[in-house]
Amino acid sequence: MAGTDDSREAERRILAQVRSIPAGQVAGYGEVARRAGLPGRARWVARLLSANTHADLPWHRVLRSDGRVAFPEGSAGYREQCRRLRAEGVRVEQGRVRGQRAAPSVDEQVWGPA
DNA sequence: CTGATGACTGTGA
DNA sequence: TTCACAGCCATCA
Numbered sequence: 508m509a510g511t512d513d514s515r516e517a518e519r520r521i522l523a524q525v526r527s528i529p530a531g532q533v534a535g536y537g538e539v540a541r542r543a544g545l546p547g548r549a550r551w552v553a554r555l556l557s558a559n560t561h562a563d564l565p566w567h568r569v570l571r572s573d574g575r576v577a578f579p580e581g582s583a584g585y586r587e588q589c590r591r592l593r594a595e596g597v598r599v600e601q602g603r604v605r606g607q608r609a610a611p612s613v614d615e616q617v618w619g620p621a
Numbered sequence: 622c623t624g625a626t627g628a629c630t631g632t633g634a
Numbered sequence: 635t636t637c638a639c640a641g642c643c644a645t646c647a
Contacts, residue, residue, distance in 0.1 A: 514644090536629055549629040550643055557628055569628080577628035584628070623647105630642085 517545055521552055522559065528568040531595045533604055535572045553577065567591040576602040 520543040528534050534542075536549035545551070549572075556566040567588040571577045578585035580602050589599045598605040 540629095547630095547642060548644085550627065551629095553628045554644070566628085571628085572630055579628095582628095588628090625647085626645085627643105630640105632638105632640090634636105634638090 517543070517548075518555060520544060521548075521555055522564065525552075525556070525564060525566065525569060528565055530565070530568075531597060533568050533570050533574070533592070533597065533608075535574075536569055536577070537572055539569060568595075570604060574604045574608060576604075578602075 521539060524534075524539045524543045528539075536552045537546075540546060540548040540552050543552075552569070556564070556569060560566060569577075576585050576588050576599075578588060585602065589602065592599050592604065
């Protein structure tokens with residue numbers, strides 16, 4: 508069961524990062540992993556979200572690096588995610604998020620997040 | 622150990 | 635923008 512202390516700590520930090528995403532904003536899987544100090548663990552983040560669909564976890568604010576929903580169009584998860592995002596004022600079209608960016612801009616990488 | 626799987630990512634055509 | 639492909643990583647059979 509991957510119940511090592513290290514992995515539990517890593518999971519905790521990832522989930523903490525997801526919860527730290529403000530309403531109306533979005534973040535990428537890889538970005539969340541990077542901010543949690545776990546670069547390259549984007550898929551791990553995705554797996555965690557699928558195993559932790561809690562009400563207090565804003566999993567819907569996590570998108571792919573393209574800024575698109577990570578679910579196949581038409582699936583239950585896809586519709587639920589779009590619905591929740593729009594409820595927070597996020598503009599979603601064709602499974603894509605407009606007005607917000609999933610990946611940090613070059614400026615953010617150089618100068619750091621605002 | 623090997624191979625398959627997945628809410629991923631970057632690169633190239 | 636789209637699609638295909640390879641790379642990546644934890645988990646499971």
